[in-house]
Amino acid sequence: MNQNFPQMDFKLPQLPKIPLKFILYGLVILAAIAMLYGAFYQISPDEMGVIQRFGKFVRTTDPGLHFKLPLGIEVLTKVPVQQQLKQEFGFRTTSPGIHSEYANPEDAQKEAVMLTGDLNVLNVEWIVQYKIKDPYKYLFKMREAQSTFRDMNEAVVRRVIGDNSVDEVLTTGRDRLAHEAREALQNLCNIYEIGIEISQLIFQDINPPDPVKPSFNEVNESLQEKERKINEAWAEYNNEIPKASGVAEQAILAAEGYATERVNNSKGDASRFISVYQEYARAPLVTRKRLYLETLNDVLQKIGKKIIMDGQQKNLLPFLNLNEEVKK
Numbered sequence: 001m002n003q004n005f006p007q008m009d010f011k012l013p014q015l016p017k018i019p020l021k022f023i024l025y026g027l028v029i030l031a032a033i034a035m036l037y038g039a040f041y042q043i044s045p046d047e048m049g050v051i052q053r054f055g056k057f058v059r060t061t062d063p064g065l066h067f068k069l070p071l072g073i074e075v076l077t078k079v080p081v082q083q084q085l086k087q088e089f090g091f092r093t094t095s096p097g098i099h100s101e102y103a104n105p106e107d108a109q110k111e112a113v114m115l116t117g118d119l120n121v122l123n124v125e126w127i128v129q130y131k132i133k134d135p136y137k138y139l140f141k142m143r144e145a146q147s148t149f150r151d152m153n154e155a156v157v158r159r160v161i162g163d164n165s166v167d168e169v170l171t172t173g174r175d176r177l178a179h180e181a182r183e184a185l186q187n188l189c190n191i192y193e194i195g196i197e198i199s200q201l202i203f204q205d206i207n208p209p210d211p212v213k214p215s216f217n218e219v220n221e222s223l224q225e226k227e228r229k230i231n232e233a234w235a236e237y238n239n240e241i242p243k244a245s246g247v248a249e250q251a252i253l254a255a256e257g258y259a260t261e262r263v264n265n266s267k268g269d270a271s272r273f274i275s276v277y278q279e280y281a282r283a284p285l286v287t288r289k290r291l292y293l294e295t296l297n298d299v300l301q302k303i304g305k306k307i308i309m310d311g312q313q314k315n316l317l318p319f320l321n322l323n324e325e326v327k328k
Contacts, residue, residue, distance in 0.1 A: 089108070128185070
């Protein structure tokens with residue numbers, strides 16, 4: 001059965017014809033915009049730009065707006081030369097802040113395990129803060145500078161820890177070891193011309209492994225008790241020695257004063273005797289009588305009872321009550 005449908009004519013709208021020269025002009029303008037966009041670049045105040053032309057280093061640029069050849073002829077690499085960079089060893093910070101959170105992945109645990117000079121095992125965690133001093137050396141003098149820098153850190157710290165005993169590492173020598181490690185790491189960076197300047201190397205935490213930690217804690221407590229006893233003994237020593245020195249000095253001064261007094265008294269008595277003798281030589285009778293009277297005066301003053309009687313008295317006992325106290 002044939003069905004006849006009416007035929008309909010569909011005509012597409014015709015687009016306006018754009019002249020070829022306009023298309024070329026548009027392409028040229030877009031290319032110019034793309035070239036200009038890729039030719040200008042901005043360097044932040046804490047960065048330095050490194051320009052390579054066909055892969056070869058040509059110059060560095062300071063902070064500000066600059067121009068480079070577009071279309072990949074010159075390539076820009078920004079290097080943060082003013083930022084304080086940090087690398088962590090033996091641990092990883094997962095959430096920095098007031099209460100930072102840390103993790104200990106397997107590679108970090110391997111970094112932390114070290115052997116001391118007296119064959120003890122310690123878990124050492126440390127932080128290195130540094131700046132990129134020379135962008136050219138940092139980018140081109142050594143391949144994979146970051147991983148190489150981490151290997152240098154681990155090698156230096158392992159050597160420093162291995163040259164000292166466990167007591168020095170855990171107690172009094174930590175600051176000295178950190179300074180020694182920083183100096184050695186900086187010297188190594190200068191030798192390899194890696195372009196890095198070390199600001200600080202800080203030992204974050206140094207602990208013995210968990211299985212032997214109680215024994216190490218007991219040793220540390222014993223050392224602290226020893227130091228406390230020594231300090232108490234020195235305090236007692238410093239308290240007693242000055243006191244004994246003061247007592248000895250006081251006795252010496254008292255003896256010297258007594259000796260001076262005796263000498264002066266002796267000199268006075270000798271001078272008095274000489275003067276009396278000289279007077280006696282001039283007038284013996286008068287001097288003898290004066291000495292007799294002065295002696296009686298001194299003796300009589302010391303007598304409590306004085307009884308003066310006549311030599312002719314015969315009835316002394318009936319009138320003298322010996323039990324009655326005679327007052328002066």
